[in-house]
Amino acid sequence: MEIILAPDVFVNASVALGSPPEAVVQRVLGKDDVRAVSSEWILGRVRQMFSAMPEFKDDAVIAQMDLISGLVEVVDAEGEFGPEAWEEALVAVAKKASVTRVVTDHPDLLEMEDSDGVEFMSTEAWMIEVTTPPPPPE
Numbered sequence: 001m002e003i004i005l006a007p008d009v010f011v012n013a014s015v016a017l018g019s020p021p022e023a024v025v026q027r028v029l030g031k032d033d034v035r036a037v038s039s040e041w042i043l044g045r046v047r048q049m050f051s052a053m054p055e056f057k058d059d060a061v062i063a064q065m066d067l068i069s070g071l072v073e074v075v076d077a078e079g080e081f082g083p084e085a086w087e088e089a090l091v092a093v094a095k096k097a098s099v100t101r102v103v104t105d106h107p108d109l110l111e112m113e114d115s116d117g118v119e120f121m122s123t124e125a126w127m128i129e130v131t132t133p134p135p136p137p138e
Contacts, residue, residue: 006104
């Protein structure tokens, strides 16, 4: 897998059908040949964000988390990270998974662009990149 999905992508995809985050999740999750990589920190933030939304009752949070957990491979990133440590936690899981990109729509991360060799890119930019055909050979 070439990317890590940030918590906001999972949440936005779950509540906004037809959105760029939903399109990214559809392309990344559920492939037979490659499983998306995630971490307990990412899944914990997703659970926390779902739980804070009035439209997600406890049963819906459990069902959605079971679905997401079943579609990702969880790796143990180096270090302990608090709920607000998005940059550090996402960089750590990217490094653990040997990838250099995190897809997110978190404005602070997108403004930063990269951290310690890990690039933060928006869901829209990633979708454009993967759906644009390569240039013709010269």
